[in-house]
Amino acid sequence: MKTWFKTLTAGCAIAALTPVAVFSVHAAEPATAAATPTTDADPALWVVKDDDTTIYLFGTVHVLKPGLGWFDEAVKAAFDKSDELMLEMVMPEDQAAMAKEMMPLAMDQSGKTLSSRLDAEQLKAYQAALASLGIAPAQFDLFEPWFAAMTLSVLPVTKLGYDPEQGVEKLLTSSAKKAGKPIAGFETLNQQLGYFDTLPESQQISFLNSVVSDLDKLGPQLDKMVVQWAKGDPEGLAVTMNESLAKTPELAKVLLWDRNARWADQLKARMDQPGTVFVAVGAGHLAGEKSVQDYLKANGLIAKRVKY
Secondary structure, three states: OOHHHHHHHHHOOHHHHHHHHOOOOOOOOOOOOOOOOOEEOOOOEEEEEOOOEEEEEEEEOOOEOOOEEOOOHHHHHHHHHOOEEEEOOOOOOOHHHHHHHHHHHHEOOOOOOOHHHOOHHHHHHHHHHHHHOOOOHHHOOOEOHHHHHHHHHHHHHHHHOOEHHHOHHHHHHHHHHHHOOOEEEOOOHHHHHHHHHOOOHHHHHHHHHHHHHHHHHHHHHHHHHHHHHHOOOHHHHHHHHHOOHHHOHHHHHHHHHHHHHHHHHHHHHHOOOOEEEEEEEEHHHHOOOOOHHHHHHHOOOOOEEOOO
């Protein structure tokens, strides 16, 4: 599995928002949740605490199918006890404003077309992938490779029954607003976009090629990851999500490890303030080596699994 899959499911929250906010294409409508029975899910939850501060750590999946009941039991109890919610970034409400911020970065400023960046074999595979989604190549030609890759990785999701509106952050954000809880973010929209926009062109092309080559594997792999997340199996999730990190260490460093270290530093500083915080970030940041928990441990803080 490639790093692009981690980006979609549990890496950068911006990934699940990209096509909705900026790229005007028509994907299949997600299945309605009206007649979908609820299936119980018990995702992993951790806690870090001292005498006057408690921080819950909860791994999210940015897109889910309707009918998965995860916001209950220990997760709901921890959320209800918390004074504030902290996400990767505060989810933008104004789609037009988000598009305005994203577009200058997503558009290629050099005048070079995306198609011209690919060799003959890569171009053939890329055009076939676009055709399978009913997209004309010209619709992407003015964009940078990272944006095309990210958008292509999300567009098939609705056809598979997944819905960004069912993502964990969406429900947590609406619940926090209803309860009057402050919502903060580790990063800004511009920061998350910058992780991709500042990648060297060669890495952006590799990112795009990996999306194209693995597009038909998205459904089975996403289903597998959600099952592991739902049953609280971070070890299995780490294997599923991180098995190719050795092949793409430069992307893993930018998208996961460096961010995990920075977030752990921010959480370390937050422990100096009293109160209870519910932290919800992509599940990939809380699974495997160099996770947020690993960096917290290096800072002298032990995250304990909440059993439920």
